[in-house]
Amino acid sequence: MEQMTMIRDTFPVGPLGCNCTIIGDPITKKGMVIDPGGDADKILEYVQARGLEIVALIHTHAHLDHFLASGELKEKTGAPIYLHPDDKFLWDSLEMQCRMFGVPYTPVPDPDFWLKDDEQLCCCNGVAMHTPGHSPGSMSFWFEDQKLLIAGDTLFRRSVGRTDLWGGDHATIEKSIRTRLYTLDEEAVVVAGHGPSTTIGEEIRGNVVVRG
Structure with a gap:
């Protein structure tokens, strides 16, 4: 029997246009929201339209x-x-971050669970990959069955995430991209944290910051 295609919606949210992604299992209707960066009502509309139960x-x-x-x-x-535990210090400073960028702060509870490298995600056979550099705890999420990578702010179309913020390091992000992301299927679609999608192969050959 042919595998049903995973449910996936990606759209910009919040004042800085973060790409939020909803992932769902079409059979169990279990789903997760990756990077809910604002506009909770908009996210919930997508969730309800898909008939999903969000479990993470x-x-x-x-x-x-x-x-x-x-x-x-x-x-x-x-x-x-x-969240990955190496970003706990950033989570603890969310109010300060909002103040620096002039964004209204709404209190957020502490993370319930800490992500680990190579941890299996709760649906759709996703795997968490620790890809530090943009921040110490930056993660990417790999869905091999779908040839889909959610890269956050690690890899962008023809660029990479900035490393001049708290805990960022250029040598580290370059290593994460070369040793973890560029080893994935070249046909895989890359959903970046901001802006348009790309593919692993396109970035190996055309990324002006980190070439394969």
Whole structure:
């Protein structure tokens, strides 16, 4: 029997245009929200239209533009919050981050679970990959069956995430991209944290910052 295609919606949210992605299993209707960076009502509209039960709120990292709807979504769905522990210091400074960027702060509870490298995600055979550099705890999420990578702010179309913020390091992000992301299927679609999607192969050959 042919495998049913995973449910996936990606759309910009919040004041900084973070790409939020909803992933869902078409059979069980279990789903997760990756990087709920604002506009909780908009996210919930997508969830309800797909008939999903959200069982996880997963973050690629803890910069303000990737969390702004997390508290409201946890309250409305009951889903736990996931983050890599190396970004806990950023999560603890979310109010300060909002103040620096002039964004209204809404309190967010602490993460419920800490993500680990190579951890299996709760649906659609996704795997968490620790890809530090943009932040110490930056994660990417790989769905091999679908040839889909959610890269957060690690890899962009023809660019990479900035490394001049708290805990960023250019040598580290370059290593993460070369040793983890560029080893994936070249046909895989890459959903970046902001802006248009790309593919692994396109970035190996055309990324002006980190070439394969």
